[in-house]
Every structure is written in structure tokens, then in C-alpha cells.
Amino acid sequence: MPLPDQHFLPTRAAGLVHLRDFVPLAGQAYGARRNFDLGAGRHGENVSCLSPYIRHRLITETEVLEAVLARHSPKAADKFIQEVFWRTYWKGWLEMRPAVWQAYRAELGWQLDRLKTESGLRRVWQDACAGQTGIAPFDHWAKELAQTGYLHNHARMWFASIWVFTLGLPWTLGADFFMRHLLDGDPASNTLSWRWVAGLQTRGKAYVATASNIETYTEGRFSGVTGLADSAHIPEGPDNPAPIALPDFAPLADGPTALLVHSDDLALGDLTRAVPEPLGTAVLGDIGHRSPLEMSPHVQTFVDGAVQDTVTRWADKLGPVSRLTPEDVAEWAAALGARQVATLYAPVGPVADDLAAIDHALKANGIPLIRLRKPYDSRAWPHATNGFFRFKEKIPALLGAMRGFEVV
Ligand SMILES: Cc1cc2nc3c(=O)[nH]c(=O)nc-3n(C[C@H](O)[C@H](O)[C@H](O)COP(=O)(O)OP(=O)(O)OC[C@H]3O[C@@H](n4cnc5c(N)ncnc54)[C@H](O)[C@@H]3O)c2cc1C
Incomplete structure (x- = not known):
């Protein structure tokens, strides 16, 4: 029976239902069927549809991996485990090359400026975003994305390939279109996947969608x-920069501490364990910075709901909660009498940019911002130095470290 993938309710409980229903399929069935895009309403038959939950850490990668490994052997669930680690790999890769994110944003700004003056480009872009190109599957996916906030991985690959190579549109505008609509829109997974399709990530290796591949893997829906x-x-495009070391941050000190919660990591356990009695908690929930253009209301609704669900579940550990904009955090912390503000680490992207600005303003009041990075990330990210093939070799050790057992 199809899983309810069209209903991405923004709660941890809903994510756990997706996970529970998907776990039986995460073994060999996933390996055999994961590339088939059966269309909206049927995605849950082949893939997990967990990405909006994992993206905001309503459910963590560790929880997903543990649930799958409780049911399947590492060998049987090999393909699924690798896909989860693709996310981890992209996060680590970008974390050690923040210049690639900055270059994407700069190039996007330039392409958006071109849209203002080049009417031909603007028309092709508008038709692509509206699903009015005349290329039936492409138009279908543009509308599916806008309506549901989700696309199957294979559809994302086909869509991006047609965007860049058939329509001749700049890849950055496509990445931005995805960011505005995807409930799982992620600075690392999205930017680097678009770069990969366009042939920039693995230099000279691009992904060219073919009619026969689309026909096969949509089971003839588009022939x-x-x-x-x-x-x-x-x-x-320039060559990829060499990796730099992950940033280090000061550890938590004793003394009155306030918390800062953001939508990049809503798994608050590490934060509330580190600071059991906070003075209060500031919550950032705006996602406007994911794109210079207007975000889809679906995405803001999902993030608002996810943040609200999190704050409600952790209410007894947060003290008084204030919804703030980044500009207001420093004054709020000073008024509370905080000696430090603690937050979960935000990887490269708009939230990390906000945290950098907050850090700066807090410092002016003599208050440090302490970022706590999860051990899962700290262990895995430094291995994203080369391609995924090299990273993949570390997966057994990373699983072992995560679970405290040897993987054979
Ligand atoms: C052009 C393009 C843009 C993309 N943009 C995003 C994005 O913004 N956010 C995002 O989370 N993923 C993105 N992906 C990766 C992938 O398409 C989605 O993670 C996946 O389709 C989500 O569906 P699922 O949860 O059912 O995946 P499943 O197949 O069930 O996989 C389980 C989890 O593993 C991770 N995962 C699976 N495949 C990939 C992958 N190829 N790369 C990275 N992580 C993966 C996701 O967290 C996913 O929820 C993009 C891929 C392409 C080709």
C-alpha cells in the first residue's frame, strides 16, 4: 500500500511513522527499486521520503541508520546506508570548502541580475519554473515539485540535466528553483548535486538524461x-578548492547560559544535556535566506511546524522561549544576563551565515557563541577530502563508532 508521501507533516512523530513504515523496505528491495520514480503518491513504495525530516534533524541520520540496522544486516542495507552517507559526504565536502557555497551565491546573484535585462533568458527560465516548456516529463516534475515540495532522486537528476543541457539555463538558477520549493532544500546536497549534474563537481563528468532511461525508470509513464x-x-567554472580544516570552537564554560535554536538541527538532546538549566531560549525560524527570491509557502510552513513541534517537545528544558530575528539575539542575551549562548552547529549555508552575524553582535557585548557539533558529523566530515568512493571506505568504521560495535 502506498505510503503517505504527499503528507509531510512537520512533526517528529510523523517522521517516525515514515521511518517505521519504510524500514522493512530498506534492504535488498531498496537496492533493486530505488531508481524507479512511480510518481507522486507512490514514492514511498521504493524510497523513504525521509529527507525533509533528516534535513532539519527532526530525525537524525544516526536514528535512521540504527533503525535500519536493527532490521537488516549492513550488507543487505548497503545501498540505503550509502545513500544516507551521501548526505553526510556532501555536508563534509562543503564544510571544508565554504568558498564553493559563497561562489554559488555570488554567481546566482549575477544570473538573477541577467534575468532583469535579458528577456529571452527570462522567458525560458519562467517557462521552466512554471512547467511550460513543452517537454512533458520536465513540465510534470516542475509542477510536482511546486505542489508537493518533493521530487524523487532520479527525477531531480533528469530535471537538472534537462535544465542545464537541453534548455541551456544556468545551473545556479536551477539550484535556486529547487531551494525555493524543496522541503528538504539543503545547501550542500542541493548545490553539489546540481554541480555534479552540470559536470562541475567531478570535473568533466556530467549527467545527460536520456529518453530511454526516463521511460524505463518511470515504468513507461513518460515514453x-x-x-x-x-x-x-x-x-x-574554477577548479574545486583544496579542503580546509573544520572550524574549532571554544568549549562551554560554567555560568549563566542561554540557548539558540535554529532549523538546521532540531535534535536538541545534545544541547539540553550540555545546558540543563538555561536562562532562556531564542528560536530562529525564518528561512528567507535560503534564496534571494521568495520561498515557497510550503517550505516556510514545514519549517514553522517543525520548529514549533520541537519547542513543544522540549518545553521543560528550554526556559522562557522567544522567537527572534538574528538581529535581536545579542540584545536579548545581554538582557537575560547570559555569560554565553550555546547552539547546535549549523553547517555551511544561510543559517551558519546568520550565526556568524549573531556571533559578531554577541562579541560586542562580551558574550561568546558556543557551537556544539554532533560527534556523528565531527567523525565523518573530515573524510570528505576526495570523491565519494574514498569516503565510502570509511562507512563501516563510522557505523562501528556510531553504534559501538564492529561491523563485519
Ligand atoms: C539535482 C539534485 C538536487 C538535490 N537536492 C537535494 C536537497 O536539496 N536536499 C536533499 O536532502 N537531497 C537532495 N538531493 C539528493 C536526493 O535526491 C534526495 O536526498 C532524495 O531524493 C530524498 O528522498 P528520500 O528521502 O526518499 O531518499 P532515500 O532514497 O530514501 O534516501 C534516504 C536519505 O538519504 C539521503 N540521500 C539519499 N540520496 C541522496 C543523495 N543523492 N545525496 C544526498 N543525500 C541523499 C537523504 O537524506 C534521504 O532522505 C538532490 C539530488 C539531486 C540530483
Whole structure:
């Protein structure tokens, strides 16, 4: 029976229902069927649809992996485990190359400026975003994304490939279109996947969608598609920068502490354990910075709900809760009499940019911002130095460290 993938209720309880229902499928069935896109309403038959929950850490990667390993052997669930670690790999890769995120934002700003003056480009972009290109599957996916906030991985690959190579649109505008609509829109997974399709991530290796592949993996829902580009014109771009070390932050000190909660990591256990009696908690919930353009209301509704669910579940550990904009945090912390503010680490992206600005303003009041990084991230990210193939070799050790057992 199809799982309710069209109903991404923004609560941890709803995410746990997705996880429970999916776990039996996470073994060999996932390996065999994960590439088939059966269309909205049927995705849950082949893939987990957990990405909006994992993205905001309503459910953590560790919880997902543990649930799957409680039911399947590492070998049987090999494919699924690898996909979860693709997320971890992308996060680590970007964390050690923040310049790639900054370059994406700069290039996006430039392409958005071009839209203001180049009417031909603007028309193609508008038609692509509205699903009015005349390429039936592409138009279908544009609308599915706007309506549901989700696309199957294979549809994301086909869509991005057609965007770049058939329509000739800049990849950054496509990445931004995804960021505005995906409930799981993620600075690392999204930016780097678009770069990968366009041939920038693994230099010279691009992904070219073909009509026969689309027909096979949509089980004939889209057959006889014509007019797709059959080769890749890879856009210009600089070489990937060398990885830099992950940033280190000061540890928590004793003394009156306030908490800061944000939508990049809503698994508050580490934070509330580290600071059992906070003076109060500031909550940042605005996601406007994910794109320079207007975000889909679906995404804001999901994030608002996820933040509200989290604050409600942890109410007895947070003290008085204030919803604030980043600009108000420093004054709030000073008024509370905080000697430090503690928050969960936000990886490279808009929330980390907000935290940097907050850090700066807090420092002016002599209050440090302490970022707590989860051990799962600290263990895995430094291995994202090369391609995924090298990273993958570390998965057994990372699983072992996570669970405290040897993986054979
Ligand atoms: C152009 C493009 C853009 C993408 N943008 C995003 C994005 O903004 N946010 C995002 O979370 N994923 C993104 N992905 C990766 C992937 O498509 C989604 O994570 C996946 O489709 C989510 O569906 P699921 O939860 O059913 O995945 P499942 O197949 O059930 O996988 C389980 C989990 O593993 C992770 N995962 C699976 N595949 C990938 C992958 N290829 N890369 C990274 N993580 C993966 C996700 O957290 C996912 O929830 C993108 C892929 C492409 C090709």
C-alpha cells in the first residue's frame, strides 16, 4: 500500500511513522527499486521520503541508520546506508570548502541580475519554473515539485540535466528553483548535486538524461520523449578548492547560559544535556535566506511546524522561549544576563551565515557563541577530502563508532 508521501507533516512523530513504515523496505528491495520514480503518491513504495525530516534533524541520520540496522544486516542495507552517507559526504565536502557555497551565491546573484535585462533568458527560465516548456516529463516534475515540495532522486537528476543541457539555463538558477520549493532544500546536497549534474563537481563528468532511461525508470509513464540534448556542454567554472580544516570552537564554560535554536538541527538532546538549566531560549525560524527570491509557502510552513513541534517537545528544558530575528539575539542575551549562548552547529549555508552575524553582535557585548557539533558529523566530515568512493571506505568504521560495535 502506498505510503503517505504527499503528507509531510512537520512533526517528529510523523517522521517516525515514515521511518517505521519504510524500514522493512530498506534492504535488498531498496537496492533493486530505488531508481524507479512511480510518481507522486507512490514514492514511498521504493524510497523513504525521509529527507525533509533528516534535513532539519527532526530525525537524525544516526536514528535512521540504527533503525535500519536493527532490521537488516549492513550488507543487505548497503545501498540505503550509502545513500544516507551521501548526505553526510556532501555536508563534509562543503564544510571544508565554504568558498564553493559563497561562489554559488555570488554567481546566482549575477544570473538573477541577467534575468532583469535579458528577456529571452527570462522567458525560458519562467517557462521552466512554471512547467511550460513543452517537454512533458520536465513540465510534470516542475509542477510536482511546486505542489508537493518533493521530487524523487532520479527525477531531480533528469530535471537538472534537462535544465542545464537541453534548455541551456544556468545551473545556479536551477539550484535556486529547487531551494525555493524543496522541503528538504539543503545547501550542500542541493548545490553539489546540481554541480555534479552540470559536470562541475567531478570535473568533466556530467549527467545527460536520456529518453530511454526516463521511460524505463518511470515504468513507461513518460515514453517517446524527444528533443533532449544528447551531449553535455559543461559550463565554465574554477577548479574545486583544496579542503580546509573544520572550524574549532571554544568549549562551554560554567555560568549563566542561554540557548539558540535554529532549523538546521532540531535534535536538541545534545544541547539540553550540555545546558540543563538555561536562562532562556531564542528560536530562529525564518528561512528567507535560503534564496534571494521568495520561498515557497510550503517550505516556510514545514519549517514553522517543525520548529514549533520541537519547542513543544522540549518545553521543560528550554526556559522562557522567544522567537527572534538574528538581529535581536545579542540584545536579548545581554538582557537575560547570559555569560554565553550555546547552539547546535549549523553547517555551511544561510543559517551558519546568520550565526556568524549573531556571533559578531554577541562579541560586542562580551558574550561568546558556543557551537556544539554532533560527534556523528565531527567523525565523518573530515573524510570528505576526495570523491565519494574514498569516503565510502570509511562507512563501516563510522557505523562501528556510531553504534559501538564492529561491523563485519
Ligand atoms: C539535482 C539534485 C538536487 C538535490 N537536492 C537535494 C536537497 O536539496 N536536499 C536533499 O536532502 N537531497 C537532495 N538531493 C539528493 C536526493 O535526491 C534526495 O536526498 C532524495 O531524493 C530524498 O528522498 P528520500 O528521502 O526518499 O531518499 P532515500 O532514497 O530514501 O534516501 C534516504 C536519505 O538519504 C539521503 N540521500 C539519499 N540520496 C541522496 C543523495 N543523492 N545525496 C544526498 N543525500 C541523499 C537523504 O537524506 C534521504 O532522505 C538532490 C539530488 C539531486 C540530483
